[in-house]
Amino acid sequence: MDKDAVAEVLKEIGVLLELKGENPFKTRAYVNGARTLEGLTEPLETLIQEERLGEVKGIGKALVEKITELVETGELEYYTNLKASIPAGLIEMLDVQGMGPKKVKALHDKLGIESIEALEAACEAGQVAELDGFGKKSEEKILESIAFKRQHASHHHRHKMLIAAEPILDDLRSHPDVIRCDIAGSLRRGKEVSGDIDFLVSAKDSADIIEAFTTRDGILSVLAAGGTKASVLLEGGIQADLRVVEDSEFASALAYFTGSKEHNIVMRQRAIDRGLRLNEYGLFKSTEETRDPELRLDCKTEEDIFAALDLTYVPPELREDRGEFDAAENGDIPRLIEWTDLKGSLHNHSNWSDGHESLEEIAEHMSGLGLAYWAVTDHSKASFQANGLDEARVEKQLKEIAAVNQKLKDAGNSFRLLSGIEVDVLKKGLDFEDDLLAQLEVVVASLHVAGSDEKDNTKRLIAAAENPHVHMLGHLSGRLLLERAPQKLNQQAVIDACAETGTWIELNANPYRLDLDWRHWQYAKSRGVKCVINCDAHRAEHAGFLRIGTAIARKGWLAKEDVVNTLPLKQLKKQLAKKRN
């Protein structure tokens, strides 16, 4: 079992223990352990073999034993027994608004409720309101939440959130009463999916801002509206929250509402260690509960707060308690990549396979955006459903790309199309022979049809990485966010193979993929593996994915020099030639 699968088991143990009513700090220890595993920059197998796993902070004796059992046998008796003792439906019930472990447990103990359906029926029958700690209102809220969950997905892809959020942000910023305004929450942290959009505003007077926010076009319903906060439901079932604060509180409120929760916990502990207290209202010279302005340190910006806690600034994308505190203490926070650093994309499609535009149209559009190059990597013949190219069509397309480039050159335009292929990684090997691949400037190898055997899938991808003509692996895990889980695969083993062979790994910037996942990039970077942020564009407007992919790369701690397609064309070509030599 690989470390991600182990982490998933530990997280589930945490949830199960909560439902059992275990000590909350014990449940947290499991969740912390899971997150620690995800962030390891050394292979888990090595740590186990060398008996160094227990030296990792957050992993003690009990977790070492359990993790070792999982890695070595793929199973864990403790987990199997725990799972068997708790009905699966209880976990699902935690997703209902207002339902936490205690309430789920009470409903199970007293009414024998084990599923959302049973919960709904009990509410409708009025049984829930009879219980201690519940009432008529609880019953109504539970029914409302179940209905809402059925109608709307609980999370939304990043591009949908940005499209919904940015016009609102613009309007808030142009409101005369608004002093400062920003998006907070997971959207600001660059997360691949978010549950809601958080807006933070500082203003002298909040009433008019709340009014404007709750009455704008495109709002399905107002969920709550008070003096300083409001929640609305936008079209598409997206929830948006607004919080208005005093300008003197803006920095601490922005830090607080940006999170993550885990990051905030460490920040507050650092404050305590220095005899201070940090909350959303400020950083105070007191360890007692206070909002006294006299005791408040003057922090106008988030930078000031970090500085007061002896840290350099931590960009929002890194605030996940995955090593940012050590780095910020030592001045080792990298200068993260900006999307304007990118010069092109190396995995894209045209109307030769399942893309929308012709080669000429693509060149015109991408050149117009100010990019320097754009690789055309249509599907190979095994992807029949996508109109994949056979050998003869590849040869023909090569000539057409040369013709388009000649035209650009004659017109004095330095933009270039690069020839290429997204070659299928099949059970028997790559879909094309080496001599054909050698003729193409960019070769992306992608596993489109994975088997059910983890070892076999892993082996196939490692073999692809070992091919000297393959520059990079495309959308490694094959996941579709909120739709399809990753393929059965030992991603760490594939990353190791890429490190050894000098193969790049794509960060597929399609908002449904964002694959390789940001959680793996710190490890890949530590092994010296280079990243390529690719649009996997099927339409010209997909060039905009570069911005989303960059947010994920930043979350993975990547700097400009870690990403190959920040290079100008000449240097990129040199790097492309490197592996083949």
Added chain:
DNA sequence: GCCGTTTTCGGCCCGACTGTTTTCAGTCG
């Protein structure tokens, strides 16, 4: 369950809100 030059036991982040309560437990972010 984890952690520790003030500790191997007794801590473990913080505040608001909600609905249920006469003072608070549970949930949420």
